[in-house]
Amino acid sequence: MTAVEPKPSAVRDTFDSLDPATDEVVGTYPVHTAEDVQAAVDRARQAAAWWAGLGFEGRAERLRRWNAVITHRMAELCAVVSRETGKPAGDAQLEVVLAVEHIHWAARNARKVLGRKRRPAGLLLSNHTASVEYQPLGVVGVIGPWNYPVYTPLGSITYALAAGNAVVFKPSEYTPGVGQWLADAFAEVAPEYPVLQVITGFGATGAALVGAGVDKIAFTGSTATGKKIMAAAAETLTPVVIEAGGKDPLIVDADADVDAAADAAVWGAFSNSGQTCIGVERVYVHEQVYDRFVDKVVELTRRVRPGEQYGPMTMPAQLDVVRRHIADALARGGRALTGGGVGDRFVEPTVLVDVPEDSAAVREETFGPTMTIAKVRDMDEAVDKANATAYGLGSTVFARRNATRLAQRLKAGMISINAPFSFAGTAALPFGGVGDSGFGRIHGPEGLREFARPKAVARQRFAVPLKLTTFDRTGKTDDLVRKLVTGLYGRRR
CATH class of the missing domain: 3.40.605.10 (Aldehyde Dehydrogenase; Chain A, domain 1)
Structure with missing residues (x-):
């Protein structure tokens, strides 16, 4: 049973x-x-x-x-x-x-x-x-x-x-x-x-x-x-x-493989209708490759077909959250380069740019098929903005020379470099986050x-004359222990 x-x-x-x-x-x-x-x-x-x-x-x-x-x-x-x-x-x-x-x-x-x-x-x-x-x-x-x-x-x-x-x-x-x-x-x-x-x-x-x-x-x-x-x-x-x-970021450095980064962003944002705790919701791109990246993302996104490549929103109430985030982003000067439509079951794959960093679409978990893309002058700005969140679940880095150093600076429990979500498929790696993303692994x-x-066990193999845990311990024993410890650990460097 x-x-x-x-x-x-x-x-x-x-x-x-x-x-x-x-x-x-x-x-x-x-x-x-x-x-x-x-x-x-x-x-x-x-x-x-x-x-x-x-x-x-x-x-x-x-x-x-x-x-x-x-x-x-x-x-x-x-x-x-x-x-x-x-x-x-x-x-x-x-x-x-x-x-x-x-x-x-x-x-x-x-x-x-x-x-x-x-x-x-x-x-x-x-x-x-x-x-x-x-x-x-x-x-x-x-x-x-x-x-x-x-x-x-x-x-x-x-x-x-x-x-x-x-x-x-x-x-x-x-x-x-x-x-x-x-x-x-x-x-x-x-x-x-x-x-x-x-x-x-x-x-x-x-x-x-x-x-x-x-x-x-x-x-x-x-x-x-x-x-x-x-x-x-x-x-x-x-x-x-x-x-x-999570409100997971993807950052793209100037020397990144832009096509691979764009493909990862589209998959990370829209697969499973964006209903993924480690999904890509925010993207920060170096100004040197920003235009190329955005163009590639838009090209790929226009090929994504709701109802075929991803399903409906599983929880109907989530539609209201997605609708509110898109509306807030557009009302505050953002632009939808693709999508923006929210139906009674499906949400169009939506790419948003020029969205203020304090908007709901950037600050709150959307859990729908949307992403925001922002231009940054360098990776210091990208890391600062990526870390400016109460969440800290997953992150993705696309870079060549500084990829590992960038990953070390991101506030997240898991980082994937030059591929989307690879930490989730690696059984030997722990999965979990920090901050509002939770704790434990x-x-x-x-x-x-x-x-x-954990259970600790200490077992005495044989008795020794120098007994420390007895009321029969003498002052002579204490003096000997003090000299022994001083000799072992008292040297100054």
């Missing part, structure tokens, strides 16, 4: 998952109550003990089998993703392929990252051995988003499972079918216990998960909701990892450690 079985009285409370392109009902799911959620967490406690007991190799074997199920039935999963989000089949497949790579990496590397390792005991305790290992937290609650309903939540789920935890997953109310599909696939390879369970519903269901006594919450969503989750989790000192929004070694607790 992977989905939570609601009580008879709760069965009447259901909601529909809709195709955002047609409003056709994709599926109907229960609104799980706080009691349902608590029951799921209680079941997960028993499952966690069994799952942790399998050890690294036992869990890796199950994860590899799960990965095989996903891979062989990829077309089926992609169809569910496309129907619930509206994204094209190719984009759904790209998302699943990236998730498969992460499952493989986590299964393969969990022991190496989390297993017991020796540490130096130091000269004063040279008769000891010291080691540290990482143990599972127990039950992890994951609250996932709708924009990448496979790749993003599995960045938490996969690493939590590989670390030895059971997971209770609350997918977005816009993509419950994707969450259920993933949990059902996992149940095929781990039928003994409900190691991965899905609960469905709205904000109240997610809030119930935060207060249900889980050992950690992993949340992906808006900054505002992340703050509410943190406040609720603080009541029980439940740790959280927050992956929130998924993916890579840091992602595995995020869902485990």
